[in-house]
Amino acid sequence: MDIDINIGKKIDLHMHSTFSDGVFTPAELVELRKNEGYDVVAVTDHDGAKGVKEALAAGKASGVTVIPGIEIGTVFNTAGIIPGAGDSSMGEGEIELHILGYNIDPDNKALNDQMQEIKDFRDRRNQKLLWYFQEKGYDIKYDDLIRNPGQDYVAKPDFAWVFVNRGYVRNVTEAFRSEKFLAAKAVQRLKQMPYPTKDAMDLIRGADGVPVLAHPMKIKGIGEKGSDEFFDDLIRLLTQLKEWGLYGLECYHPSASEQDSERLVDIAHRTGLKITKGSDYHGPQNKKRA
């Protein structure tokens, strides 16, 4: 199936379920969008395809077309590709990119093995975070980080949530900005597995899927968001990704203004990429987990 903006009247190709950091199960997400009149949706959980089958079954039962999806966090090295680029919180010249994969086979072994490796790495990272905070005198255990029954995706926002609940900080933003908590140097060094962008794209292609660059307006380290420099750097980036087999660009996303989206659509046309649209829905704002 061709994946682009024209596959349905109302589409949402980017949602998170309880299999990563969303509030609703895959079936609940499909049901929700069906009730809102959507024709085509995709559940795209972070670093895992475990919710895909439930979403597909819910789609079959409700008549909504469900596209198997995933969102993989990756690191891209800009050296020799985008002069002067790089996110200061990462390694020299590195930027973080999220790659969406559509039409993937959720049973693909290479894909699932790699996602398991990323999960294992994150679990070990979380354990190191726990030790760090325990050493600082905070009585926090792994179970405290679990907000939903069955949750097996745990990340820094879950730590932030505990700090807010305990009254150590007023809100999640403060937890991320405070050098006593998630902004501490030692904590910032404890990142998720640095998985190369090209590897993620190859993995998606190998699982019969197509890779799409998620929310380009959220990319840090390529010039001020929305500036001419930003868009020039983005074109350099997309030219390289296209060479590696990039299929599409998420031109419509809450991080993009109407004007940004127009510009992104134009860039997608010029770089030969399909245009996609997603809400990046994680659940109702007041219940939002991450």
Ligand SMILES: [Zn+2]
């Ligand atoms: Zn993302």
Ligand SMILES: [Zn+2]
């Ligand atoms: Zn997302």
